[in-house]
Amino acid sequence: MDTKKFIARHVVDLPKSGIRDFFEIVAKMKDVISLGIGEPDFRTPWHIREAGIYALEKGKTHYTSNLGLIELRRSIAKYVGKNFSVAYRPEDEILVTVGVSEAIDLACRALINPGDKVMFHQPCYVSYHPSVTLTHGIGIPVPTYAKDNFALTAEALIAAWQPGTKLLMLNLPCNPTGGTCSREQLQAIARFAIEKDLIVLSDEIYSELTFDGEHVSIASLPGMKERTIFLHGFSKAFAMTGWRIGFGCGPADLIEAMMKVHQYSMMCASIIAQEAAIEALERGEDAMKQMRDQYHRRRDFIVRRFNEIGLKCHMPRGSFYTFPDVTSTGMAEKDFAVGLLQAERVAVVPGKAFGENGAGFVRACFATSYEQLIVATDRIERYVASLKK
């Protein structure tokens, strides 16, 4: 029987993830040092894990409110107020989700009508474009460039804008480039969003991992709270990827619309993860800062090494990714990544996995021990030198 014919057309048409392709090659090899991982090497700090265990012991095994535990929403309101300078009401402006992943999907499903256009900067996180396509929207990638340290500029937005655009997705600091925007650049983006009457979906999952200067949330700029859905989670800053927990904050009407989809598709996030998340927000700051400081030094090390090796690499202001330029080797990024893997058993992700604008670059994640980073960069050095012969 031809089962494929039953698959919905827009799912058939969805391109296969470049990450998945590469994963399949890497998974077959032994002794690989992987800089291709998109999550912390740290385990969740023990006190947070312990809070999860305690929740189980206390018999916290039931559904929660669709919006999430009110205690967690209060902690979120306090945390976001303090660190992002935006005040949200726990009662109706905050929704707890199964990771930022679900929050992105909910926002797209709640806001996009078939044919609506959605802008996002590219290179970008792999799920943005598919999330738009799956909700029958039309994605408009807006390029960012190494010369700007991959900051998104208002000029690029203005050049790419098309009538019928409803949403602008931002991810600052950015996966895979580590790019961020200054307050002035964000103000220009805000002016653009207001002028074009857009809703901004701001994925700030890497915000704690900002190494130089302040992190500014676009939601905190004048006139923006009312048109921004602020997304954040615990995966990166608190090393909680496997718990699957995140949240969205925004105008009550939009949160209500997202909650409507969430209640029918997900009901609620795991109660154990919610309990642990409260612990992370209330008492996790010290552990988070320790991890951040280590990422900071690893970043300085790996960026210096890439430039020494001859792979031009800008200094990412945030996240745990570097995005070196491999064009000096004369190779396309995919050939470079496959060659490096085969010759030296180091995995990096070809930049085009993050969109066409990633051509010429690879993503190397520094959420890995110093020891491994030292060996990996030495191997990359040997590989690049071998190409020159």
Add this chain to the structure above:
Amino acid sequence: MNSVLKLLLEGGRLSTAEMAKVAGLTEAEVNQRLEQLKKEKIFLGWRPVLDLSREAAAAVAVRALIEVRITPERGGGFNRLAERVSRFDEVESCYLVSGGYDLLLVVNGSSLQKVASFVSEKLSTLEGVLSTSTHFMLRSYKEGGYQIETEVEDNDRLKVSP
């Protein structure tokens, strides 16, 4: 802060060659900074962290925690006596603590008897020592920041992820 000190604070698991690479220094420069820290009496020296329960030949070592109550002296407080106690080779660490006793010692010996005789003959006979209470260590679960686990938590991250 001295960049080498920052790395030491992270747990000091790196060799000087590795520290040099991470901090962007030569190994000689790292050693210079370590020397500087030594001069400033911040960095006192290296010590291995060992789990001797896995080494049959070494398993005879005995460790004890000893609580000591002492009389403070006019002028010197606890310092003179604490320094005197800490000079014994058997004493690995010596702390002045708050609470029900004054000094907490970590003491090493090759046998139970050796530690016991250190306590009864040397420590408790010192003038100014009021009482001692000895706790022999039975098993270690964490040593110098290293978890001593029967089951190591493995790193099961996917090799490539978004």
